[in-house]
Amino acid sequence: xxxxxxxxxxxxxxxxxxxxxxxxxxxxxxxxxxxxxxxxxxxxxxxxxxxxxxxxxxxxxxxxxxxxxxxxxxxxxxxxxxxxxxxxxxxxxxxxxxxxxxxxxxxxxxxxxx
Amino acid sequence: xxxxxxxxxxxxxxxxxxxxxxxxxxxxxxxxxxxxxxxxxxxxxxxxxxxxxxxxxxxxxxxxxxxxxxxxxxxxxxxxxxxxxxxxxxxxxxxxxxxxxxxxxxxxxxxxxxxxxxxxxxxxxxxxxxxxxxxxxxxxxxxxxxxxxx
Numbered sequence: 001x002x003x004x005x006x007x008x009x010x011x012x013x014x015x016x017x018x019x020x021x022x023x024x025x026x027x028x029x030x031x032x033x034x035x036x037x038x039x040x041x042x043x044x045x046x047x048x049x050x051x052x053x054x055x056x057x058x059x060x061x062x063x064x065x066x067x068x069x070x071x072x073x074x075x076x077x078x079x080x081x082x083x084x085x086x087x088x089x090x091x092x093x094x095x096x097x098x099x100x101x102x103x104x105x106x107x108x109x110x111x112x113x114x
Numbered sequence: 115x116x117x118x119x120x121x122x123x124x125x126x127x128x129x130x131x132x133x134x135x136x137x138x139x140x141x142x143x144x145x146x147x148x149x150x151x152x153x154x155x156x157x158x159x160x161x162x163x164x165x166x167x168x169x170x171x172x173x174x175x176x177x178x179x180x181x182x183x184x185x186x187x188x189x190x191x192x193x194x195x196x197x198x199x200x201x202x203x204x205x206x207x208x209x210x211x212x213x214x215x216x217x218x219x220x221x222x223x224x225x226x227x228x229x230x231x232x233x234x235x236x237x238x239x240x241x242x243x244x245x246x247x248x249x250x251x252x253x254x255x256x257x258x259x260x261x262x263x264x
Contacts, residue, residue, distance in 0.1 A: 021128045023126050052154075056161065059217070059219055090228055091209050091221065092206070
């Protein structure tokens, strides 16, 4: 797994590359947790190069949903590969977090959130 | 057909587990979508055994056995760690509960139950078994189908 980030309009944009499992989820948690601790309340996760994610990786995002919501913030996930969409669907995540086809669509959503 | 993989008990080796399962299922012409979700369920089973059973102890081993029968996949994950009592069934509210309680864990067993037809945990003589079953058609390779049609 590789992680890259950038900040656009106060949105923390995290690119997750490769496979996230019980091993790499620890590093993912450090990144996301630090961003939220630093005060970012809009987190965009770009998934076009995310090939696989297990419950440990999804658990990282799930555990921060409430914290963002309390601060009037949100996650948005964009550009998911079909195999990753299947995993999101298995957990019913499309009903619980915003999912977009493109990064620009996610940015628009978060900029206009609340 | 039975295939076995043995790895040191560390989450660092989960990618080997996934590659082993992918290779096994692809060689049996299982469709992409089934491969994706079965790989996920077995990854979850192995991660559970490594983290909760063997407590990430590298001196312990984890064994994975895959068996393809005519219309069924049988999976056995064996660890030699602590026997951790497992809840029998998890309902669909688990994701909402994790959000509400800000929990990172607890979804692995739910995924195993959603993907597989049967999930069982057994303990025998210092070994813990996680047994998974899934009804699945193992399609014949294309050339065999053609020969059959001819």
